[in-house]
Amino acid sequence: MGGLDGTGTKLLASWFQAVTxxxxxxxxxxxAAMETPTTVMTITLMLVGGGPSSTAGGIKVTTLIVLIxxxxxxFRRQERLNIFGRSLGVDEIMKVLALTSLSLFLVLIGLFLVSLTYRGDFLDLLFEVTSxxxxxxxxxGATGELDEFGRIFIIVIMFVGRLGPLTLGFFLAKRSMPRVRYPDGRVYLG
Incomplete structure (x- = not known):
């Protein structure tokens, strides 16, 4: 943005580049000419996307807020998640975790598979896959340099991103009632 004239123009360009x-x-x-921190911020915005009732892709702003x-x-050792005078149940939190996990898994697998044949800059490829x-x-500019395999996988990622990972997960998942109930266990993390 160093080439833009005036503070107002730079603020407007910043706002537009944060929304788009x-x-x-x-x-x-x-x-392609942006600095690395700006590119990483743009990748983050693309991953999050817009609001839940919008046509935006990504995990959605509400998912990020519930995750946070x-x-x-x-960390506060609260047993219930209360937000704006409402309480979110475990099912809602599990949906958020599932959506975020599926989304990150899809981006990482896509990044891995597309990088198998791409020989350019890693950050450019991450940008393309997240987009x-x-x-x-x-x-x-990296999509134009991908081979057939890379382009096909970018198309698959776009389709799943448009459909929504959680929608796809619900479509593929089957509800089953467990025949056996096990005692609660503890998983040691970190």
Whole structure:
């Protein structure tokens, strides 16, 4: 943004560049020329996406907020997650964890598979895969350099990102009642 004239123009460009990675796919600046911190912030915005009732891709803002609040509740040793005068049950928190886990898993697997044949910059590839998952449409130019396998997998990531990992998970999952109930156990973490 150093080439832009005036503080107002820079603020407007900053605002636009913060909104567009969440769903629009428009750009007024060259993403390939952006510095690494700006690129990482844009990748984060594409991964999160927009609001739950919008057409934006990503995990959605509400999912991120519930994930953060659930983490804070864990560190405060709270047994229930209360937000805005409401209490979120374990099922809702499990959906958030499942959606976030599936989304990160999809991006990481996509990044791995596409990187098998791509020989360019890693950050460019991460940008492309995250943009595909978030169905954003932004690019740093790496998609054009992918081979057939890479392009097909980018298409698959876009399809799953548009459909939604949780929707796909619900479609594939089968509810089954356990025939045996085991005693509670403890998992030691960290």
């Amino acid at each position: 990675p969440r769903t629009a796919g428009f750009n007024t600046l060259d993403y 609040l659930a983490t804070l509740a864990f 595909a998952f978030g169905t954003v449409g932004l690019s740093r």
